[in-house]
Amino acid sequence: MLDLNFFFNPTSVAVIGASDSVGSVGYEIIKNMLDTFKGNVYAVNLKQKPIFGKTCYKSILDIPSEVDMAIIAVPSPFVKDVLEDCGRKKVKGVVIISGGFSEIGEKAREDELLEIAKKHGIRIIGPNCIGIYDNYSGVNTIFLSKEKISYPPKGKISFLSQSGAFAGLILDWTSKERIGMSKVVSYGNKIDVNEADLINYLDEDENTKVICLYIEGIRRGLKFMEAAKKVSKRTPILALKSGTTKSGAKAASSHTGSLAGEDIIYEAAFKQSHVIRAKNFEELFDMAKVLEKQIYPKSDGIAVLTNAGGLGVMTADALEMNNLRLANLSEDTINQLKKQFPERVIVSNPIDLVGDADKERYEIGLDALLKDEDVGLIIVILLLQVPTLSFESIDMLLSTNQKAEKPIIVLCTGGEIVSKQIKKLEEGGLAVYPTPERTARAAYALINHAKTRGDIPGQSKENTGICKI
Amino acid sequence: MLDLNFFFNPTSVAVIGASDSVGSVGYEIIKNMLDTFKGNVYAVNLKQKPIFGKTCYKSILDIPSEVDMAIIAVPSPFVKDVLEDCGRKKVKGVVIISGGFSEIGEKAREDELLEIAKKHGIRIIGPNCIGIYDNYSGVNTIFLSKEKISYPPKGKISFLSQSGAFAGLILDWTSKERIGMSKVVSYGNKIDVNEADLINYLDEDENTKVICLYIEGIRRGLKFMEAAKKVSKRTPILALKSGTTKSGAKAASSHTGSLAGEDIIYEAAFKQSHVIRAKNFEELFDMAKVLEKQIYPKSDGIAVLTNAGGLGVMTADALEMNNLRLANLSEDTINQLKKQFPERVIVSNPIDLVGDADKERYEIGLDALLKDEDVGLIIVILLLQVPTLSFESIDMLLSTNQKAEKPIIVLCTGGEIVSKQIKKLEEGGLAVYPTPERTARAAYALINHAKTRGDIPGQSKENTGICKI
Numbered sequence: 001m002l003d004l005n006f007f008f009n010p011t012s013v014a015v016i017g018a019s020d021s022v023g024s025v026g027y028e029i030i031k032n033m034l035d036t037f038k039g040n041v042y043a044v045n046l047k048q049k050p051i052f053g054k055t056c057y058k059s060i061l062d063i064p065s066e067v068d069m070a071i072i073a074v075p076s077p078f079v080k081d082v083l084e085d086c087g088r089k090k091v092k093g094v095v096i097i098s099g100g101f102s103e104i105g106e107k108a109r110e111d112e113l114l115e116i117a118k119k120h121g122i123r124i125i126g127p128n129c130i131g132i133y134d135n136y137s138g139v140n141t142i143f144l145s146k147e148k149i150s151y152p153p154k155g156k157i158s159f160l161s162q163s164g165a166f167a168g169l170i171l172d173w174t175s176k177e178r179i180g181m182s183k184v185v186s187y188g189n190k191i192d193v194n195e196a197d198l199i200n201y202l203d204e205d206e207n208t209k210v211i212c213l214y215i216e217g218i219r220r221g222l223k224f225m226e227a228a229k230k231v232s233k234r235t236p237i238l239a240l241k242s243g244t245t246k247s248g249a250k251a252a253s254s255h256t257g258s259l260a261g262e263d264i265i266y267e268a269a270f271k272q273s274h275v276i277r278a279k280n281f282e283e284l285f286d287m288a289k290v291l292e293k294q295i296y297p298k299s300d301g302i303a304v305l306t307n308a309g310g311l312g313v314m315t316a317d318a319l320e321m322n323n324l325r326l327a328n329l330s331e332d333t334i335n336q337l338k339k340q341f342p343e344r345v346i347v348s349n350p351i352d353l354v355g356d357a358d359k360e361r362y363e364i365g366l367d368a369l370l371k372d373e374d375v376g377l378i379i380v381i382l383l384l385q386v387p388t389l390s391f392e393s394i395d396m397l398l399s400t401n402q403k404a405e406k407p408i409i410v411l412c413t414g415g416e417i418v419s420k421q422i423k424k425l426e427e428g429g430l431a432v433y434p435t436p437e438r439t440a441r442a443a444y445a446l447i448n449h450a451k452t453r454g455d456i457p458g459q460s461k462e463n464t465g466i467c468k469i
Numbered sequence: 470m471l472d473l474n475f476f477f478n479p480t481s482v483a484v485i486g487a488s489d490s491v492g493s494v495g496y497e498i499i500k501n502m503l504d505t506f507k508g509n510v511y512a513v514n515l516k517q518k519p520i521f522g523k524t525c526y527k528s529i530l531d532i533p534s535e536v537d538m539a540i541i542a543v544p545s546p547f548v549k550d551v552l553e554d555c556g557r558k559k560v561k562g563v564v565i566i567s568g569g570f571s572e573i574g575e576k577a578r579e580d581e582l583l584e585i586a587k588k589h590g591i592r593i594i595g596p597n598c599i600g601i602y603d604n605y606s607g608v609n610t611i612f613l614s615k616e617k618i619s620y621p622p623k624g625k626i627s628f629l630s631q632s633g634a635f636a637g638l639i640l641d642w643t644s645k646e647r648i649g650m651s652k653v654v655s656y657g658n659k660i661d662v663n664e665a666d667l668i669n670y671l672d673e674d675e676n677t678k679v680i681c682l683y684i685e686g687i688r689r690g691l692k693f694m695e696a697a698k699k700v701s702k703r704t705p706i707l708a709l710k711s712g713t714t715k716s717g718a719k720a721a722s723s724h725t726g727s728l729a730g731e732d733i734i735y736e737a738a739f740k741q742s743h744v745i746r747a748k749n750f751e752e753l754f755d756m757a758k759v760l761e762k763q764i765y766p767k768s769d770g771i772a773v774l775t776n777a778g779g780l781g782v783m784t785a786d787a788l789e790m791n792n793l794r795l796a797n798l799s800e801d802t803i804n805q806l807k808k809q810f811p812e813r814v815i816v817s818n819p820i821d822l823v824g825d826a827d828k829e830r831y832e833i834g835l836d837a838l839l840k841d842e843d844v845g846l847i848i849v850i851l852l853l854q855v856p857t858l859s860f861e862s863i864d865m866l867l868s869t870n871q872k873a874e875k876p877i878i879v880l881c882t883g884g885e886i887v888s889k890q891i892k893k894l895e896e897g898g899l900a901v902y903p904t905p906e907r908t909a910r911a912a913y914a915l916i917n918h919a920k921t922r923g924d925i926p927g928q929s930k931e932n933t934g935i936c937k938i
Contacts, residue, residue, distance in 0.1 A: 023856050104813070145856040150884035163779030165824055165852050172854050173903075175884040216782060242779065247795050248786030254815045255778030280783070280906040309724030310632030310711065313685060314749070317717030326716050344573070346723045355634055383634050385641050387492050387614040415619035415641040434642075437749040 004193065004201040006092040007125060008183060009137045010068035011039050014060050014091070016082050017073035017098075018043035020051045025097060026073045028143035033071075036138035042067065060089050069093045071131065071141050076100030079127065080112050087120025095141055096126035102189050103128050110191050117192060129188025130164035133171060135181055136207050142184075144168045155180015156209035157288045158202050160195060162216050163255070164188060170281070178426055179289050182207040194220065196227035203231040210291045212284050213239040213275075216252040221269060228273035236291045236449040240278045241266050274452040276445055286438050287445035290431040295407045296450040297376030301327025302443055303369045304350035306381035307357035307389060311411065311436060312350035315379060318440035324447060326350075327374040340364050355386055359393040366400050366408075375406065376456065377443055382412040384421055394421050398428040407446055411439040473662065473670040475561040476594060477652060478606045479537035480508050483529050483560070485551050486542035486567075487512035489520045494566060495542045497612035502540075505607035511536065529558045538562045540600065540610050545569030548596065549581050556589030564610055565595035571658050572597050579660050586661060598657025599633035602640060604650055605676050611653075613637045624649015625678035626757045627671050629664060631685050632724070633657060639683075639750070647895055648758050651676040663689065665696035672700040679760045681753050682708040682744075685721040690738060697742035705760045705918040709747045710735050743921040745914055755907050756914035759900040764876045765919040766845030770796025771912055773819035774834045775850035776826040776858060780880065780905060781819035784848060787909035793916060795819075796843040809833050824855055828862040835869050835877075844875065845925065846912055851881040853890055863890050867897040876915055880908040 015033060019026030030051060033041045042063045043056040050056055057063050060070060060082070070091045072082055076098050086094055094117075101110045110127070117124050125131060131141030135154050142149075152174035159181065161167035167186035174181050183205070185198055195213060202208040211231070218224050228237055243252030244263040270277050278284035302324055306312040319326060326349045337347045341361065346352040351369075353361045362380070369375050380397065382389065401408050412422055413434035422432050433439040450456045484502060488495030499520060502510045511532045512525040519525055526532050529539060529551070539560050541551055545567050555563055563586075570579045579596070586593050594600060600610030604623050611618075621643035628650065630636035636655035643650050652674070654667055664682060671677040680700070687693050697706055712721030713732040739746050747753035771793055775781040788795060795818045806816045810830065815821040822830045831849070838844050849866065851858065870877050881891055882903035891901050902908040919925045 028856075143856075144854045148856075148883075148886050149854045150886065161779075163777070165777040165855070166779035168854055169777065169780075169852060169883065172884040172887065173882050176888060214779065216779070242782045242786055245786045245789035247789045248782050251778075251782040251785040251817075251819050251821075254817055254821060255782055280787075280904050282904050282906075308632070308634040308638065309720075310630075310635035310683065310685070311638075313711045313717050313720040313724055316720040317711055317714045318749075320714035320716045348719075348723055350720050352720075352723060383638055385613045385618045385637055386634070387497075387612075387617075413642055414617075414638060415644040417617050417619065418641065419645060435749050435751050437751075 004093065004123065004197060006068045007095065007123070007132060008134045008139060010139070012042065012065060012067050013037065013039060013139070014042040014044050014063060014067045014070045015073070016044040016060060016070055018045050018051050018056065020049075023145070025143045028146065029071055029073055029097070029141050031146070032140040032142065036140050038138055040065065060085050060091070063089070067091050069095070071095045071097065073097040076106070076109060076127075080109070080116065083113055083116050083122070087116060087122055091122060093123045093125070095129070095131040096124060097129065097131055097141060097143070099128040101127050110189065114191050124192035125185065126188045127191065130167055130186045133184040135183070142168055142171065150175035152179055152181040155182060156207060156292050157181050157212060157285070158183040158205070158208040158210070159185070159212045159214070160198050161186045161214040163214060166214055174285065177285065178423070179285050180292065196220065196223045199227045199231050199237065203235045209235065209294055210288045211235055211237045212288050213237065214281070215239060215241045216243050216255065225269055225273045228275050232274040232452055234453070236445070237275045238278055238284055238287050238291075238445070239270060239275045240281055240284045276448055283438070283441055286433060286442050290407070290409060290442040291445055291449060293407065293429065293431060295405070296453060296455045297407055297446060298450075298455055299327070299374055299376030300325055300447050300451070300456050301374040302377045302379060303327045303329065303372070303375040304379045304381065305353065305362065305365045305369065306350050307353045307355060307386065308381055308383040309352050309354070311381045311383065312352055314436035315381065315411065315439060316350055318436045319443065322440050322444040324440065324443055327372065327376070330372055330374065333368045333372045337365065337368050356388045358388045359390055359396055362393055363396055363400070370404055370406060376450075377446060378406060378408045379439055379443065380408060380410050382410060384412060384418045385414055391421055394424055398425065398430065401428070401430055409433065409439055409442055411436060473562065473592065473666060475537045476564065476592070476601060477603045477608060479608070481511065481534060481536050482506065482508060482608070483511040483513050483532060483536045483539045484542070485513040485529060485539055487514050487520050487525065489518075492614070494612045497615070498540055498542055498566070498610050500615070501609040501611065505609050507607055509534065529554050529560070532558070536560050538564070540564045540566065542566040545575070545578060545596075549578070549585065552582055552585050552591070556585060556591055560591060562592045562594070564598070564600040565593060566598065566600055566610060566612070568597040570596050579658065583660050593661040594654065595657045596660065599636055599655045602653040604652070611637055611640065619644035621648055621650040624651060625676060625761050626650050626681060626754070627652040627674070627677040627679070628654070628681045628683070629667050630655045630683040632683060635683055643754065646754070647892070648754050649761065663692075665689065665692045668696045668700050668706065672704050678704065678763055679757045680704055680706045681757050682706065683750070684708060684710045685712050685724065694738055694742045697744050701743040701921055703922070705914070706744045707747055707753055707756055707914070708739060708744045709750055709753045745917055752907070752910055755902060755911050759876070759878060759911040760914055760918060762876065762898065762900060764874070765922060765924045766876055766915060767919075767924055768796070768843055768845030769794055769916050769920070769925050770843040771846045771848060772796045772798065772838045772841070772844040773848045773850065774822065774831065774838065775819050776822045776824060776855065777850055777852040778821050778823070780850045780852065781821055783905035784850065784880065784908060785819055787905045788912065791909050791913040793909065793912055796841065796845070799841055799843065802837045802841045806834065806837055825857045827857045828859055828865050831862055832865055832869070839873055839875060845919075846915060847875060847877045848908055848912065849877060849879050851879060853881060853887045854883055860890055863893055867894065867899065870897070870899055878902065878908055878911055880905060
């Protein structure tokens with residue numbers, strides 16, 4: 001078992017290339033670390049002037065205590081010497097932010113680093129990356145401007161990204177979407193630590209329940225598949241792979257130098273290792289946020305409960321398009337509901353509670369669906385704009401969800417007023433989606449992972465064909 | 470040419486079934502009309518008590534002046550007599566909100582209405598609908614709770630919906646999304662006025678530049694195709710058709726009694742009549758909002774300008790997946806850019822301005838792309854979170870766009886701080902999208918409609934096969 005924990009939960013960290021020049025990379029990183037990291041932070045800079053009133057060391061070797069992890073942000077020609085010093089100081093891991101290596105053709109410079117690291121037993125993240133954000137320990141090397149970026153709430157989703165800029169964007173975007181994040185890692189040129197290492201590490205991390213990946217190209221395919229296959233049985237892995245078209249592959253090769261490869265090979269590799277593929281980043285996190293809740297269906301039958309017929313129709317479409325199945329409600333469920341509902345309610349699946357549905361009608365419907373054996377997952381569509389559906393339905397839904405032994409997903413959208421209610425639903429632990437398609441995609445992820453876990457019997461057969469990437 | 474203008478711009482309107490009982494349909498409608506409609510509004514109610522201090526008439530026949538349009542919201546058994554009165558009053562159009570007709574099997578009741586209307590030459594919208602919202606004249610029969618729904622800003626997008634609840638939802642949702650709307654019509658059982666009539670009318674409406682449809686099933690297919698084929702040459706028509714799968718079709722038949730029919734037939738019909746099909750409602754309005762701007766490309770070559778490589782790769786993918794083409798930048802453009810940019814900038818298409826790009830680099834890029842002949846459309850990707858890209862780039866982009874003779878679409882997303890800048894871009898007239906896929910879909914709509922209009926040479930051949938729906 002690899003232990004990369006010193007990257008995420010170090011006792012002490014040195015920032016090499018720390019700076020007090022506003023807006024510089026070294027400035028943003030030391031500021032981040034001093035602001036949020038609870039352990040010891042040491043500033044290292046050749047100029048040796050105090051930074052934010054803190055002693056600044058000329059070399060990491062001058063630091064009087066032990067250092068677990070070092071963040072290196074010095075120009076590329078100096079990285080080699082600095083790394084050698086880290087070795088002598090018995091640092092366990094370094095994050096090399098500095099660019100100027102293989103991405104501009106300087107491959108030899110990278111090889112030197114790897115040699116030094118091997119000699120001293122140091123693990124490397126990077127170079128040419130924006131590094132690590134840990135929402136629990138406070139390690140934060142993301143050097144984007146503090147005046148422009150917000151950070152997400154604590155959660156159990158971890159995100160690994162080949163692209164640094166994209167990792168930064170996701171941090172800011174998830175802050176607005178209220179998606180709870182755990183760790184974000186941009187690993188850049190990945191000369192040492194790669195996706196497979198990080199996947200293995202995150203599987204053991206108690207703060208990670210879902211792993212999301214942004215990939216342009218994978219170099220060591222078999223190692224990746226091995227890790228993914230093992231981990232995905234427990235922790236769901238979602239991947240967004242770009243560079244799938246000719247135009248995209250060409251762009252990827254200019255961007256990270258990735259050989260994007262034939263998409264069909266990635267597709268097969270993901271299938272074999274039970275990695276759920278997302279078509280875009282909205283979908284990646286749509287799926288992640290419902291998987292984070294960690295209640296899995298025991299049947300692949302889905303029930304839809306709606307007060308808006310049109311949205312019910314669109315949801316039925318979207319489910320079938322994802323190869324999902326509407327549950328066959330039992331005779332007992334149907335009879336019971338028909339007895340309790342007015343005649344105009346359509347007791348079918350979707351159950352159309354019709355336009356004048358109130359909180360009670362939803363309550364009766366949910367109660368019956370939670371008992372129906374073929375129903376593994378419930379999609380509740382709430383058109384909150386109608387006069388009869390009071391906002392008390394929100395509290396009812398939240399308390400029902402807390403007791404429920406089946407996952408409930410909500411489809412709800414609207415303007416400012418309804419958005420406040422959606423926020424309440426989300427903060428209460430429900431995953432809410434604005435469109436039928438996005439809701440269906442979340443359902444797909446839940447059912448898919450429940451099959452991988454073995455929670456749903458009649459598991460989809462593993463593709464046993466040999467695939468080499 | 471059909472003239473349905475009396476529905477949208479009447480001089481005087483009677484609300485039959487007006488009520489002062491808070492929360493009732495008749496209450497919401499009379500309140501709406503008094504609040505926003507600038508013409509004369511007359512309340513009609515058998516009880517004949519004043520409503521909001523206004524005289525209430527026992528019958529429409531008692532109103533001392535002429536009445537152009539009547540909104541009927543009385544129980545279904547009384548609609549017939551009320552309509553007869555409207556006929557005698559020489560009313561031109563009625564919106565029948567009341568339900569209780571063919572949707573619950575009472576087809577005969579509908580036939581009676583149609584007969585009366587024909588006798589008097591009255592046009593009918595409905596029954597069983599939520600009717601009309603006109604953002605310019607103030608006609609508003611949408612009876613959703615005022616405390617829960619917001620209304621969108623004025624714009625040039627009109628939306629026709631078979632589902633009333635969905636029409637109401639779209640009004641609320643577009644308010645938050647800042648999508649400018651013109652007219653929204655829910656036409657319910659469409660016993661008289663149908664999609665084709667409304668499409669023909671909207672084509673002549675100066676406040677409509679884009680027509681969006683939500684359809685569960687079309688009854689008179691050839692009439693629809695005829696109208697769409699004619700209108701789409703000028704005014705783009707976008708359609709979201711649900712009930713495309715078995716599950717969806719079954720749900721649609723319970724919802725509006727629509728025979729959803731084979732999806733392949735709708736697909737062919739849309740193609741032949743140049744209706745652009747949306748996969749979901751987010752996509753419907755993503756496409757509509759860029760078409761509303763009304764600048765069309767003259768070439769189908771697309772250029773991408775980005776400071777985030779990963780997003781550039783994803784956009785290149787998304788464009789190719791929509792059968793769109795990256796422009797071949799001329800040698801002149803490439804040489805010019807290489808001269809002006811630092812070496813690390815990747816002058817290809819996408820042009821990757823790299824992570825330290827500033828406003829000037831974008832300005833130089835835009836200037837060159839606007840001059841390049843093969844570039845018909847420019848996608849600007851802004852990762853605003855990076856330190857070097859100041860918010861002044863927003864003003865530069867807005868002023869460039871105002872002078873530009875090519876459409877510019879923006880891909881930008883993030884947290885609260887960046888969202889404020891996005892709002893500024895949108896209010897300044899640019900269409901902004903949060904993901905590569907949604908951006909590409911907007912580009913698809915623009916290119917597709919430009920081909921239909923004949924702006925782009927080498928127009929895609931019209932499918933000439935015969936299609937009957």
